[in-house]
Amino acid sequence: MPRKSRDKTFRMAFKAKQYLRENWGAPFIIAFMVMLMVCAGMLALGNEALANEVAVYAYYSLVVGVVLQLAVFIRDERRKGQAEVKPDSHDG
Numbered sequence: 001m002p003r004k005s006r007d008k009t010f011r012m013a014f015k016a017k018q019y020l021r022e023n024w025g026a027p028f029i030i031a032f033m034v035m036l037m038v039c040a041g042m043l044a045l046g047n048e049a050l051a052n053e054v055a056v057y058a059y060y061s062l063v064v065g066v067v068l069q070l071a072v073f074i075r076d077e078r079r080k081g082q083a084e085v086k087p088d089s090h091d092g
Contacts, residue, residue: 024072028065032058 020026035058042051 022072023069025065025068025070028061028068032062032065035061 035054039051039055039058042048042054
């Protein structure tokens, strides 16, 4: 593998890892999208029962992902609020 493409691959992997570390719900939301595509394929092949079963797990994954993203949002807002409202120790 040429050095430039290897460096680019490492940078992309680092960015992806950093994104997933900052957005806890992202893996669950991605899993939801993948499972939903699998459901569409199963329905196209006529396997409705299995598609419905996978759809249930897909929606559970979506709920978990949204709750985690909400937790990250609340955490980040609290951090912003604490950074903006620091007590002034020089008040007399």
